[in-house]
Amino acid sequence: MASAYSLAWDVSLRDRNTFHLDARAHCLATVHDAMALPSLLADPALQNLPLMVLGAGSNVLFATDRFEGCLIHLQCDSARIVDHDGEHALVHVDAGFEWDALVDWTLDHGLQGLENLALIPGQAGAAPIQNIGAYGVEVGKFIEAVHVYDCQTAAVDRLTAARCGFGYRDSVFKREPDRRIVTAIELQLPKAGATNVSYAGLNEELAAMGGLNPTPRNVAAAVRRIRRRKLPDPAVAGNAGSFFKNPIISSAVAVELQSRFEGMPVFPASTAAERKLSAAWLIEQAGWRGLRDGDAAVSAQHALVLVNLGQATGAQLLALARRVAASVQEKFGVALEPEPRIVGATFQGERAG
Numbered sequence: 001m002a003s004a005y006s007l008a009w010d011v012s013l014r015d016r017n018t019f020h021l022d023a024r025a026h027c028l029a030t031v032h033d034a035m036a037l038p039s040l041l042a043d044p045a046l047q048n049l050p051l052m053v054l055g056a057g058s059n060v061l062f063a064t065d066r067f068e069g070c071l072i073h074l075q076c077d078s079a080r081i082v083d084h085d086g087e088h089a090l091v092h093v094d095a096g097f098e099w100d101a102l103v104d105w106t107l108d109h110g111l112q113g114l115e116n117l118a119l120i121p122g123q124a125g126a127a128p129i130q131n132i133g134a135y136g137v138e139v140g141k142f143i144e145a146v147h148v149y150d151c152q153t154a155a156v157d158r159l160t161a162a163r164c165g166f167g168y169r170d171s172v173f174k175r176e177p178d179r180r181i182v183t184a185i186e187l188q189l190p191k192a193g194a195t196n197v198s199y200a201g202l203n204e205e206l207a208a209m210g211g212l213n214p215t216p217r218n219v220a221a222a223v224r225r226i227r228r229r230k231l232p233d234p235a236v237a238g239n240a241g242s243f244f245k246n247p248i249i250s251s252a253v254a255v256e257l258q259s260r261f262e263g264m265p266v267f268p269a270s271t272a273a274e275r276k277l278s279a280a281w282l283i284e285q286a287g288w289r290g291l292r293d294g295d296a297a298v299s300a301q302h303a304l305v306l307v308n309l310g311q312a313t314g315a316q317l318l319a320l321a322r323r324v325a326a327s328v329q330e331k332f333g334v335a336l337e338p339e340p341r342i343v344g345a346t347f348q349g350e351r352a353g
């Protein structure tokens with residue numbers, strides 16, 4: 001029988017991160033069966049090495065040319081319905097299942113809910129980590145439980161949604177990044193019901209597609225069209241989607257800013273005392289849209305996306321991101337927080353340990 005994991009040394013990461021940064025990793029462990037994680041972690045070759053899970057590399061910035069540890073890549077990718085009643089089905093998905101393929105898999109099985117999250121790059125196991133969200137929907141709403149290997153307790157665990165601490169682009173997995181390895185997720189998905197077309201552009205897109213009804217499949221198709229038009233394609237210009245989170249600020253500060261900056265978009269946040277600002281708008285107003293520093297650039301297509309136009313390094317992209325944040329801070333007094341995981345440095349500047 002083939003081993004349940006394999007190790008490779010001094011591995012190029014160029015095709016393993018969507019920024020297409022030319023970084024290398026000391027070691028890459030490819031895991032074919034999550035049951036093998038305890039023996040992988042006990043492997044003598046890995047002792048004392050920093051460990052980090054790398055999925056599709058679509059939400060990570062390698063700030064240095066080398067990761068001097070072991071990256072763990074889960075390749076297990078089956079999905080199955082484990083329970084259902086008249087209204088819902090419970091789907092168990094291995095961490096390595098590609099997210100957008102999963103959206104289609106659920107639609108093919110007559111399930112809905114994930115259609116607004118179509119075309120988000122990455123693996124299913126990464127979805128709960130930053131509680132992926134788009135077009136009015138966050139995945140946390142459908143997550144029943146997340147299966148993990150807990151490196152702190154050296155045991156498997158099943159965290160029900162209440163223990164996952166989901167927030168806007170946030171979860172316990174993001175707050176304690178090296179503690180748990182997500183091995184599978186359980187999604188509770190409806191078989192019928194109204195789709196969510198609350199996001200302003202969705203109804204317009206369905207209308208432009210010939211006045212289509214908002215069925216789950218049509219919503220997925222509309223979301224794919226919007227994303228293809230609005231967001232730069234990582235195959236053309238390396239990127240990790242939104243580079244910053246939309247800032248959450250107090251309602252009082254939002255009112256004050258709106259009176260000073262005409263046309264500033266302000267959105268509801270999860271509590272009445274807070275509001276969400278558009279980081280893209282702030283960055284564009286600060287004059288950064290389309291600006292480049294060598295091959296590191298703020299996308300001309302969408303100001304929230306940093307792009308590698310060819311040979312940019314992670315350090316150059318990080319330096320650009322810091323300049324963007326500093327200028328937004330200066331103009332608006334609002335702090336921008338990066339969305340992707342930054343490896344080998346911290347956003348504030350001091351070298352990570």
Ligand code: EPU
Pocket residue numbers: 133134135136199230231240241242243244245246265278279280281282284289301302303304339
């Ligand atoms: N805008 C600008 N300049 C731009 C682009 C947008 O001023 O270059 C303004 C517009 O006023 C627009 C507003 O920003 O109305 C919001 O733009 P958009 O609808 O594109 O959404 P976003 O807030 O920039 C968020 C997510 C995206 C997600 C979209 C759609 C975050 C950090 N980003 O972007 O997620 O696809 O909403 O729901 O929450 C990602 O996380 O990687 C990602 C792409």
